[in-house]
Amino acid sequence: MIAIAEVTPAWYLVLGAILFSIGTVGLLVRRNPLVMFMCIELMLNAVTLTFVTFSRMLHDVNGQSVVVFVLVVAAAEVVVGLGIIVALLRKQPTATADDLNVLRG
Amino acid sequence: MKTLDLVWLVPALPLAGFVVLVAVGRRLGEPVAGWLATAACGSAFLATLVVFAALVGEDPEHRRHVYDLFEWLNVGGFEVQLGFLADPLSITMALFITGIGTLIHLYSIGYMHGDPKFSKFFVYLNLFVFSMLMLVLGSNMLVTFLGWEGVGACSYLLVSFWFSKDANASAGKKAFVTNRIGDWGFMTAMFLTFATIGSLDYSVVLERAPEMAPVTATAIALLLFVGACGKSAQLPLFVWLPDAMAGPTPVSALIHAATMVTSGVYLMTRVSPILAQSYTWGPEVIAWVGVVTALFAATIAVAQTDIKRVLAYSTVSQLGYMFLAVGTGAYVAAIFHMVTHAFFKALMFLGSGSVNHGMHDEQDMRRMGGLRKLMPITAVTFIVGWLAISGVPPFSGFWSKDEILLFAYDKSPALWAIGLITALLTAFYMSRLIFMVFYGEPRWGDAEGHAKGGEAPLEPTESPWLMTVPLVVLAGLALVGGGLNLPFTGDVHFLEHWLEPVLEGNERVIDVATGTKVGLAVIAALAGLGGIILAARVYLQKRLQPVEPAILAEGWRYDSTISAFMGGPGQQGFDAVATFDRTAIDGAVNGVAGAVRGGGKGLRLLQTGFVRSYALGVAVGVVGLLAYFLTRAGI
Numbered sequence: 010m011i012a013i014a015e016v017t018p019a020w021y022l023v024l025g026a027i028l029f030s031i032g033t034v035g036l037l038v039r040r041n042p043l044v045m046f047m048c049i050e051l052m053l054n055a056v057t058l059t060f061v062t063f064s065r066m067l068h069d070v071n072g073q074s075v076v077v078f079v080l081v082v083a084a085a086e087v088v089v090g091l092g093i094i095v096a097l098l099r100k101q102p103t104a105t106a107d108d109l110n111v112l113r114g
Numbered sequence: 115m116k117t118l119d120l121v122w123l124v125p126a127l128p129l130a131g132f133v134v135l136v137a138v139g140r141r142l143g144e145p146v147a148g149w150l151a152t153a154a155c156g157s158a159f160l161a162t163l164v165v166f167a168a169l170v171g172e173d174p175e176h177r178r179h180v181y182d183l184f185e186w187l188n189v190g191g192f193e194v195q196l197g198f199l200a201d202p203l204s205i206t207m208a209l210f211i212t213g214i215g216t217l218i219h220l221y222s223i224g225y226m227h228g229d230p231k232f233s234k235f236f237v238y239l240n241l242f243v244f245s246m247l248m249l250v251l252g253s254n255m256l257v258t259f260l261g262w263e264g265v266g267a268c269s270y271l272l273v274s275f276w277f278s279k280d281a282n283a284s285a286g287k288k289a290f291v292t293n294r295i296g297d298w299g300f301m302t303a304m305f306l307t308f309a310t311i312g313s314l315d316y317s318v319v320l321e322r323a324p325e326m327a328p329v330t331a332t333a334i335a336l337l338l339f340v341g342a343c344g345k346s347a348q349l350p351l352f353v354w355l356p357d358a359m360a361g362p363t364p365v366s367a368l369i370h371a372a373t374m375v376t377s378g379v380y381l382m383t384r385v386s387p388i389l390a391q392s393y394t395w396g397p398e399v400i401a402w403v404g405v406v407t408a409l410f411a412a413t414i415a416v417a418q419t420d421i422k423r424v425l426a427y428s429t430v431s432q433l434g435y436m437f438l439a440v441g442t443g444a445y446v447a448a449i450f451h452m453v454t455h456a457f458f459k460a461l462m463f464l465g466s467g468s469v470n471h472g473m474h475d476e477q478d479m480r481r482m483g484g485l486r487k488l489m490p491i492t493a494v495t496f497i498v499g500w501l502a503i504s505g506v507p508p509f510s511g512f513w514s515k516d517e518i519l520l521f522a523y524d525k526s527p528a529l530w531a532i533g534l535i536t537a538l539l540t541a542f543y544m545s546r547l548i549f550m551v552f553y554g555e556p557r558w559g560d561a562e563g564h565a566k567g568g569e570a571p572l573e574p575t576e577s578p579w580l581m582t583v584p585l586v587v588l589a590g591l592a593l594v595g596g597g598l599n600l601p602f603t604g605d606v607h608f609l610e611h612w613l614e615p616v617l618e619g620n621e622r623v624i625d626v627a628t629g630t631k632v633g634l635a636v637i638a639a640l641a642g643l644g645g646i647i648l649a650a651r652v653y654l655q656k657r658l659q660p661v662e663p664a665i666l667a668e669g670w671r672y673d674s675t676i677s678a679f680m681g682g683p684g685q686q687g688f689d690a691v692a693t694f695d696r697t698a699i700d701g702a703v704n705g706v707a708g709a710v711r712g713g714g715k716g717l718r719l720l721q722t723g724f725v726r727s728y729a730l731g732v733a734v735g736v737v738g739l740l741a742y743f744l745t746r747a748g749i
Contacts, residue, residue, distance in 0.1 A: 033733055036729050037726055037730055040726070045725075045726075106724070106725045106726060107725075107726070109725060110722070110723025110724060112721065112723050113721060113722055
């Protein structure tokens, strides 16, 4: 008999933490701006998942409403961020994040 | 409004003259500018007379009036009024300042005739009279200090009046710089007074002076004396006065003989309660400095050949007498001698100016002689001044000098003996001057004189009436000035009774038998006559060889030693200070700036421009914060 473990909220929290860590490590180790951007999206969504989980655990609807805000901000961010990245890659198709160092002190 | 409130008019009138002359003096030109300045000073004299009359009308106990014109400063607990104090002392000073000032203004119209900067001269002269009146009439130390600095600035401007000649310009600078040393003393004394009493008003300070600790009172008195040494040319700060003779002669008469140089004596008299409160050695220091200066300057005067330098050293010497009087508690005698000295020394300076004028700017006495017949008025008035300063009775100088010597004798016979030797020397060098200039053979037409310029022979002539009238008036005052305070019993101590409310019993009372008094007076008169006879035998009859050692002609090499020191080790010292300033002081300031700049340079490197390194920073920060909170929660 295969014991099917019961899915507890902790699983979702662990999943959120794993996703967040993947996003962070990806952001730190990759140089392609587009991939880094995706990693940030991943981190955002990990946080969203955590919010929803806690909302269920604590029976507090506020957590879910925050998610809506996060989605709105993420959408806005995609518009701006993608715009910048597209403009950059058009100018220099092989550009990496390390080439964007005009603001070096 | 009381008549005494008019005291503010006394300095205001010369100030008005100054302002008008600054605005339109050049357009008025010669001689209107001079007459205007004279009128300003003369009207100040009249205003002083009015105040004087009002003051006489009061009871002796109430002869003291403070009139505040406006509030000058109000900072925290520090309040200073621009106020004037009318009391017997200040009005006595104001009377002879404006009186002699007017005469010298008048004289200057004649003396400065034809000078391209004629109107500018009177601008300065009026400014000087204003400053001097502020000095003596100020109701607190700060107003006095304002006047003190004002007269110093005017002295500088007037000494270097003909600044196109290098020597004149540097003489002005010397006067100014030397006076700064004295000003340091005055300022420190003011700080100390304010710290002790919390006010600079004379009425408060002098009333509460008896509460001062003797050590504080001594410190204040001696610091003020340092200021007085600078202004009144006492040892060791007298070096500027002989050089100040580079200025026009009326300036020497007004500033460097009659008024400004006596302001130190005025100041010490004004603060007599502080002197009374200090240790007994405090006033003794003043007396000794005074008497040593008197002797020192008199020995130098014996060997000078420039007529104005003889008079300059003589002024230093006579000022020494006044400080001797202050130090022995004889304030009345000090003021008495100040007034008589103002009469006869201004007279002699103006007389020497008249001689220079007649001799076409020749100041060397070796090229004069026999001028008695050619310049009769100058000669006669000069002779009156000579007899007065030599202490020949009944001329004014005899009475005032005798009083000082009497107090000195009572204090210490040593002081008296030095004073007496100085009196003899004074008579000697003044007689030498008279005999060289007005008697003997004329020496202005000799080969040397011709070789000098190659021009037509000099024909000395008497000066115009504008110059001789002040001489005659001053000669009259020098003759009868002694009547201010005759030493006989009864009511003839006019000056003493008049000044009594100001000195409030700080004047020392001496108890000397009448016989001793008469004896001292006779000895002093004999000393004066002895000096005259000695000089007559040397310079008139030529029976004795003149003794004029080079070291005396060079003023004991005092001045040149200072110059050598300042040029040598002093210069090195100043260079060291300058180096210290450049390296240590500036180094500290620049070092702080450099450290900030270097730190910024290092911190700037954190801004690498690599997005991923920023992200790493954020991640590490988050982990750190998280670790911190989790461990705290775990506890």
